[in-house]
Amino acid sequence: MAQYLTENVQKITTNTLQKMRNANEPIAMLTAYDYSTAILLDMAKIDVVLVGDSAANVMAGYKTTLPITLDEMIYHASSVVRAVNRALVVVDLPFGTYQGNSKQALASAIRIMKESGADAIKLEGGAEVIESIDRILSAGIPVMGHLGLTPQSINKFGTYAVRATSEEEAAVLMENAKLLEEHGCFSLVLEKIPATLAAKVTGSLHIPTIGIGAGMATSGQVLVFHDMMGITQQFSPRYLRRYLNLSEEIVGAIEHYIDDVKNHNFPNESEQY
Numbered sequence: 001m002a003q004y005l006t007e008n009v010q011k012i013t014t015n016t017l018q019k020m021r022n023a024n025e026p027i028a029m030l031t032a033y034d035y036s037t038a039i040l041l042d043m044a045k046i047d048v049v050l051v052g053d054s055a056a057n058v059m060a061g062y063k064t065t066l067p068i069t070l071d072e073m074i075y076h077a078s079s080v081v082r083a084v085n086r087a088l089v090v091v092d093l094p095f096g097t098y099q100g101n102s103k104q105a106l107a108s109a110i111r112i113m114k115e116s117g118a119d120a121i122k123l124e125g126g127a128e129v130i131e132s133i134d135r136i137l138s139a140g141i142p143v144m145g146h147l148g149l150t151p152q153s154i155n156k157f158g159t160y161a162v163r164a165t166s167e168e169e170a171a172v173l174m175e176n177a178k179l180l181e182e183h184g185c186f187s188l189v190l191e192k193i194p195a196t197l198a199a200k201v202t203g204s205l206h207i208p209t210i211g212i213g214a215g216m217a218t219s220g221q222v223l224v225f226h227d228m229m230g231i232t233q234q235f236s237p238r239y240l241r242r243y244l245n246l247s248e249e250i251v252g253a254i255e256h257y258i259d260d261v262k263n264h265n266f267p268n269e270s271e272q273y
Ligand code: KIV
Pocket: 031, 050, 051, 052, 053, 054, 055, 092, 189, 191, 212, 222, 223, 224
C-alpha cells in the first residue's frame, strides 16, 4: 500500500486555505475527474482538487461545458473523493442546476455533497446568483465563487477572450468579488482577466483568490490537469504552462505496443503462465 495511504494525513479544509492566504503561502489547485488521477494528485500533495465541469470538454469531448449533467458531475466527483485523503475536493455545479432558482441550487448542491462526499461546491457568477449562494451557504455547504471568464456563459459572450479589460467590466467584477466575500464564499476563482485587476481584487479581499490566466498576484493558481500534462493538444492559451508532453509519450507507447504485438514480441515467456 502506498505510504501516503497509511500516513496520518492532515486533511485540508477551507480554514487551511484561509490560513495559507493569511501567511502568503500560495495555494495549488488542479482538476481531476477520475479515481486514478486523483490518487496521483493527492500523493503529490496538491492543496485542492477541482472536479471541474471542464470534464464536459476533457472527458466527454463536448465543445462547451454546458451539456454535462448533475448525475455525471456526481459520478466524477465520487470517483475523485474515493481517491483523496488530504486535498480539499471542490465540485462544480453544472450549468442549469443553480441559476435563477435558489431552491434548485440548494437541492443540486446537497446532491453533490451527499452523493459524492465532496468538501465544497463551486459556481459561476456574481450578483445574479447571490440568492442561490445564500441558500447553499445557509445549509452549511462551503461555496467557491468564479468570476471573469465564466465558460457556462459562453453563449452570452460568444468568445473565450480575456474578460474585464474595460473599466466598466472591471468595476463590475470588483463589486461582484466583494459581494461574494460579504455573502460568505470561502474562496474565489478569477479566470482570464488582466493581471493588474486580479492583483487589485486579491488585495481588496480577505478570502483567497485562485487564478487561471490571472497573473501572479492571486493567492493560488489552478490549471486543468490534462492541459498542463500535455494530454490535450488543441488548446494553447498564453497562460498555459505544459509540464509534460504526455500525448506524445502515450502515442509513442501505444505504437510500441502495437509493434510488439504485430511482431510476436509481446507477450514473452516470462509474461505467460
Ligand atoms: O471547470 C474547470 O476546470 C474550471 C477551472 C478552469 C477553474 O472551472
